Amino acid sequence: MLLLRKTIFLASIINFGSALEMKARGKTSEAIKWLIGLQPKTARVLRDGKEVDVAIEVPVFFTR
DSSP, X not given: OHHHHHHHHHXXXXXXXXXXXXXXXHHHHHHHXXXXXXXXXXXXXXXXXXXXXXXXXXXXXXXX
């Protein structure tokens, strides 16, 4: 009887740990999506002494 209780207790602890891990993974995914949403869409660069807004997708090459 004692062995059965220990087995049930161990199984419930493992299930509880798995549930906590799944919750943490979900929150991590949400946090990463939120951080990606903070990425700027445009950049302000100096060209010929003037500030110009450029889309991030456009590559910017530095010439000196």
